[in-house]
Amino acid sequence: MSSVQIEEQAELVLAAEECSDELFGVLHKFSRYEEKIIRSLTAHGPVLLRGGRGSGKSALMIEASNRMKMESNGIFSAYLSLRYLPLLRETGLQYERFFCQLVSHAIQAQGQLQTNNEFYFEQVDNGGDLQQALIDLASKLERRIVLLFDDAAHLGRENASSEFFDLFRSISSRLVSCKAAIYPGVTNFGKRFDVYNDATVISIARDERTDGFDEFFYSVMVARYGTLANRLVSSLNASEVAGFLGKTVLGNMRAFVFACNKLKEGEASIGLSELSKCLVDLSADYYWPLLEEVAPKLGRYEPLVEPSKEIAEVIFALCGESRTTSIIIHRKFCQNFSKPLEILEYAGFISKREASRALKKGGRGPRFSVNLANLLEVTSGRRLTQELFRQWHEYDREDFTEVNSNSAVFDSVSIPELPEKFDLDIFSSPIEALAKSLAYPYGLTPRRIEVLKEAGYHSVGQLAEASDDELRQLPLIADATLTKIRAVIAQAVWM
């Protein structure tokens, strides 16, 4: 694949699971920090990999799976994305049956690939049988088994999460390790699963203070956008710019790719004014729309999106005034606003760096770094100067503002009562919700929406349930379009 082709593909592919095998190896880079996570994913033992949208969970799981297949003959591994509608809708025995069948199929398919079709894994439909079948398989192959579950817990469907973690615990054993990707804000682990006892939780946090932070993002930039660094003006160092963008997006890989795409637009040299524009665009076209996109899939937590926005506005106003890139918030507020803060972490507005730091006026609270795109938006002049670039790029221990326990800054934020039960709004949303927009840059065109509606698909739920064959029969829906439609549905429904 030529560098031009790689760059074209890199612009389009935002999610690791949408990458071809060939492209995956070219586009994905792993720092020493990521290598440690991959090691935990390949070693024996249950792991929950926790990270916000686009933090790179899927890439790490896919890489771990690839390495186990390539390098180790003592492990039988299978990677499964749990993006299946029945897993969102069903509970109890129905959930268990569907999940077990899914795992059985995945193991059979993987086994056939690895053993040239001489492989048979019993198709089971309950957790007890699955546990036994996995132990029998490990014993027969004389290998340990690693199952990697991607998209394991949906923030808006807590019942399904609870079913999943029951099964996660049931099938884990001395020979079988389960690894699952989850989000900040996943709190319902069911009654049987003890998150501290039954798994090791790894939070993905590419911290700007880490050794080699700039170099890592530079290597990603070079791999994905070979020509971008050459367009920087001579006063800007490419590695520093990559590190600055990495810090801008709080280490989030999806947002970093989005930022590079923005920076790449146009033909001109890239200086501080282009970098400023990139950050302002990132705030307007990526971060705020992301909250809109996430709202209809939060289930009973959907009413918390508005207060989350208000809290974000307060945080960025305070940091903007003091021109600081992090904030310590007294724990009293963090207890009151725990879910909205988790939503902001999920969306990449803030990232917790320390859990408990002393405030100057007394009391303690966590310190959050804030993304620099939303910060620049509220900073006087909305323009990066050399001085601001240097100040924000360098790590300074004193670079924080504080919200003390008696502060009134959050007084206007009120948290609404949450409904007991709530279905995901996204299923009943009209398919126009999937139109090309800031939230869905690869969304449906008006003509395609018309075709789908004429065929009787009026809601996102109806469209999500349609089979590939049913959609292929419609005018204007070729294979390439179908892939696009599936990707947009996936973005809309899944976290």
Add this chain to the structure above:
Amino acid sequence: MSATTSLRALTCGAAMPEPLDEYSKMLNAIGTQVEDYGEFVSGFKARPSEKDSSYFLPLALRSVMEASCSGVLARIDPIRVMYAAKAQLSPSYDKTVQQGSSLKWDGDMVIKEKEKPADSVGATEKNSSTAPPIPLIASWDPKLGREKIPRAIFSLNMYEVLWNPAHARFTDWLVTSNSDAVLFRELAALHPTQVRDFFTVKGSKLYSELSKGIHPEFIVRRQAEFDAQTLVELTARTISWVTQMAILTHFSSICNAGIDHATMSGHVKLIEGVFIQ
């Protein structure tokens, strides 16, 4: 200075001045064990795919945990460890049966404590990866006889007087420090109410996992169960746990033989470079 010497310094504290008294000699002896087991770990870790590593690395790691905790216990409760040490010299010490005075993981390091009744804590609240767990409260019962006073290093009482205050002091120190050690950052990322889970729950789990390496599984080949990836990961997790526990002991005046924080920071970087990365 090697990483194993650093591990010894962190767990058993600063070198004692000459001439050594009985207590110093005992700390020295424990320190030598930490260092020796650390060297075994280092040797096996360098060749994790070899058969002998799959058999003996888990054992060496569990021994590092035991020796390190003994070192910390000796710095907190000297008479407990000296009693165990001197009892071994008694003519009535019987090697063939477990002696009441010997140090034990269950009892000296961790103890089973009454948790809050489950119905007072919501399942979601209790079981969250992000929301901190509900803190357990240490009991200071005026009627408790001296023989029942919990002395384990990871008792709830110890969390109240040692580990949690030390964690807060450590976090405040880190703000003023120049160190970029990952082990420091991980410790600082802990919410105060997660400190107990981090040491007691994680430590017990690790201890139990390493013990499985001593009592082998017969269904799967040894080298498949304890393969290179698992051994390297277990090494990183065990040495991280031991080091992070030892770091906090240098932020509490309850622990003897504390070392200055700059020196401690240097030890941590050295250990991290050899065992964790």
